[in-house]
Amino acid sequence: MRLSGSITALATPFTASGEIDLDAWHRLLALQLQGGTQAVVVAGSTGEAAALFDAEYDLLLRSAVEFVAGRIPVLAGTGLSNTAKTIELTRHVAALGADAALVVTPPYVRPTQAGLLAHYRAIADDDALPIVLYNVPGRTGGDLLPETVGALAGHRRIVGIKEAVADPQRMSDLLAFKSDDFAVLSGDDPTACRAILAGADGIISVGSNVLPAAFRRLADLARGGRRGEAEGWDARLRPVYDFLALEPNPIPVKALLAAQGIGHGLRLPLQPLSAIHHEAARQSAALVVELEHLCRDTLAA
Template sequence: MFRGSLVALVTPMKADTSLDWDALDKLVEWHLEQGTHGIVAMGTTGESATLDRDEHLAVIRRVIDIVNARVPVIAGTGANSTSEALDLTAAAKNAGADGALLVTPYYNKPTQEGLFLHHQYIAERVALPQLLYNVPGRTACDMLPETISRLAKLDNIVGVKEATGDLERLAQIKASVGDDFCLLSGDDETGLDFILAGGDGVISVSTNVAPALMSRICELALAGKAEEAKALDLKLQSVHKNLFLESNPMPVKWAVSQLGFGSDALRLPLTTFSAEYQPVLRAAMQENGLI
């Protein structure tokens, strides 16, 4: 179900940081026109940490309505509270999401057993395909391959977004789960290598600004056309890298605003992308014909 280039969608805002619904509608339609294979609404890149519950769910519903079943929509529903993650996941199911993406509980620093019980609790109570999301660089919590293997045996847990960038992790996970368990990269710089090593796709920040290129790279890689994919990805590496000159989603929010989808405003404590870095990212986008 989840394969190829899936965008970790930004949430467009107006200059006063209110939600820009018109820009969101246009952004989603643009992704569909450009060939994006799936949309993740309200993940880290969508500023899930600073939107309240009603806004969070309103964005998910809006994306589902606009997509209208043309590609899968995955809702970000993770939280550091199990009860909150359960509530968001159930709400996403009721809204018609095709799946949920649940980040490891951040800040609390649970044990591996705590991680297992957290995801088991939600999977047993919400009949919706669920993707685990491991990004220890942001959460201070690392879900180990052995825990992923245990969780892969549960109904409703269908895959993982592995964002460490460590391809040895992929090999360890792949060896311990079934062939139908979805393996998605959460690291754009190594995403192509992840697919070529047996992954199914990428949940991507770069797809926000290079949807057609990212879709093509993933399609080539999944078809085994490694050299063609590498040629495209090599040039796009400057975009992958420079979208993380500051903490995500600050650079990508600015980049998307340059494409005409909302302002570059973010809610505190996030701040707008620093002016000193903007020319570097702009040059990378121009190099790839994105602006």
């Protein structure tokens, strides 16, 4: 598997009563396919994986696999705080039809680098699915350092990393391990353009939930080395990046999805977007519509 371009970490739409909104889920998947998204992640942190019951997780993944029908890869979030449970879940999602597993560093337990190395090798050695490493220290409390990534990158079942540390030096260090068999992907929307221009293969994005065509355009421009156009387009997306950072993910992006009629909120302990940000949400929703129309018109031309 070779992952690249614009990949969406899907949010999970709920009904007004708090159940999984399967119709909205299908509309979100259709939006991604229409916008040119090149892979999707089900039940990552943006998908509120920790708030999902097992049957809901299975429903989302199974329906995504059926809906996408092989047109793009479907990744499933399987990273847990226990290695054996992560292996078990990765086997389970393989049986449900996932193409790869996105495996975040074990949350809360804060293993050493030696522990992370053993953890990921055990999951990959089990051979259930291709594995994408996922490093997001702000959420997990642990940091998968570049030297550990380098020790893992040669494993035949470890096919890439989603790196959410925004420091350009971190991305530079990771790009040394990029190969035909190991993709380096940005996990940070505001710095993705810079990362891809530096050589990263693409992005696993939050904003592409509502801006799939816009993020596909950004990835294409940056991967094509069209620096001026890529940076200009990135500047047009900057107000959306700023809005998405106003409160913890996925609160802002779900406000924008709700403005499109996709879903009705979050699960506790997450709360809806604070009233103080409602005007910013209105402005961002309008900009999303404008940018997506512009991308689609350009594609049609």
